[in-house]
Amino acid sequence: MSQQERHDDAESHEILNKYQALGAKVISIRDDDSEGVEIVQQVMDSKEELFARVDRMNEFKADVELTYATASKIVNIAEYERRGRSNIDVDGLYDKLKQMIASQSAVTTMKKLGKVASAQSKRPPVIDFMVGPISLTRRVIERRRPGERLTFDENQQQSTRQLQSDEVANQNLQDQQTVTIRQIYTVLRQQVENSGGPVHYYEFVINPHDFAQTNENMFFLSFLVRDGKVKLDVDDDDLPVLSIAEPAERDEGSQAKRRKVSQTVISMDYDSYLKLIDLYDIKDTIIPNRDYSDLAF
Template identity: 30%
Template sequence: MPSSQRNDARKFYDPDQNPQERRGVLGEFRRLTTTFNTSRDTYLQSGNTGILQTIRKADELYVNVKQTSDATIDSRLLANAADLSHKKAAQLTLGDVNAGIDVDEFVSKCIGYMRHGPDLSDAASRATQRDPNDSDDPDEGDAMNWEWLGRAACLQCNTRPVVSSWLLGPLSVQKRTRQLTQRRENERFDATQVIRPQELRQEDLAQQQDVSLSETCNTIFKLLVKTIFDNIDEVTGILSEEDSEEKKHEVMDKYNICDDGGVPLYKFCINPDSFGQSVENLFYVSFLVRDGAVGVSTDSRGIPTLHKADERPPHETQAMGIEKYQNIFSLDFESWRELIDAFGIEKAMIPHREERSEDTGTTWYAGG
């Protein structure tokens, strides 16, 4: 690029502007902005040229502005000056906007308008025909035509076009259709179809819950015992002593039997189709363990297993030094999914329980 063109370009934009010159220009702009902001009330006075002087000073300083960030300061000052000029122009046209309307001047103008209005002679003649003895009339001596002022004021503010009276109203009206109610004949009362409410007591609810819990626990216990004996017979008929440990575990996993003779806890309790019933199955098994009907152990691989416990009277258990241990087992949804994938559970060993609906209403005949 020729030097002449380079100098012309740097006339308006120069990223390598002398730092000292730039600081001087920015300082002048800051002082000018401060003076403008502190003198706003003075510049609004009539005859004051402070706004014009501020714009001229900003134009002089803008010649030495060579970077865009510095130009924003000038544009902000110019915008503030334009707003103040608009406010000053409004004051010159309407007067001081903070003072409001001069009430005395407004009243005097209205009085002059009403006195010089038409039909003033008719109003004066009506005033002379009044009773001369009526000295308490507040309108006595009032020659102002209020009707003329009212008509002029209303017509100037009414911009609605003249329309027929039947057009006055909302533009869109939705016609409401009347809904006809169908009266039904009085239905005959059939005393044989009256349902007698069943009275439930707290004892009945507790007994019903205990019976349901006991039945479910007994069903699960019988299923566990049957599974252990049947699957052990199947595994014993297939395996032999010469088989490898890998094959033994493969066959036992197929028939849900562990090497300690128990059933895997997770395979027995987990229902792959219902997370809620999986939790319920663990709940029922815990009752069987508490009552001493089922025992929990681990096989050679550390997998928890379930066994049929030997029934012993309490004194014999105490004499043998058998102690009970209580553990808290938690099962969340993610663990439930992981157990299904880890053990390859495809079908629940404890059958899926369907929701039961009970009809407790009974009909009764009313005696007359």
């Protein structure tokens, strides 16, 4: 088209309106529309006829935008056909995601979605995804100059001595507890042999002179019951009694059968402690008093 044949503004406005109408028609085509390809072809034919009248820059721009829109629509239709017409309902998927997030924490939901997405992706997991962000701090090593004396931090020496002292105290406490449990077992065995039968639980554990050691006796005795060395039963009056557990019976050529051990919880407050002393008329303790003054704390 020569310079003398350039159309006026009114005709240019008409051309732009037609390009806009064709673009709206392309956008309205659904990917699952069986006639979508034919409609796109009709738009392309109309575009070719309209392009013959184009001679202004804004009209060329409108033609390029329409070309891009039709090409994108063809790609979407082809992708839909490749998926076997299995269109995804985005609104339905969004509603299900909202229900999932409402039923559990958002963090848990996002972790599940991330695992599903990563399994479908060909992108290798990055370091942050595998082990979290790595933050390494280089240790600064101070080098002594030749001839410089090595000095020690007094606070560090005191901390080391305190740690060693605490370890010794803990070891002494554990050793003392082991000795106490063995002593209680020995005393109970003697009581059972002397009485010729079970020993009443409260008469055995209660120290009428020391409420704290009474609770300690109950605590230490629980280890013997747990290990199956002592049996805790009830007599005809439904009162707890203690006896020494017999060794597990053995079958010829087989290993020893494990005894089924069951436990119960017995608590005692100070009022119950005083009432039990009066009820059983306990004058002295069967388990000897313990002296903790030699322990190093």
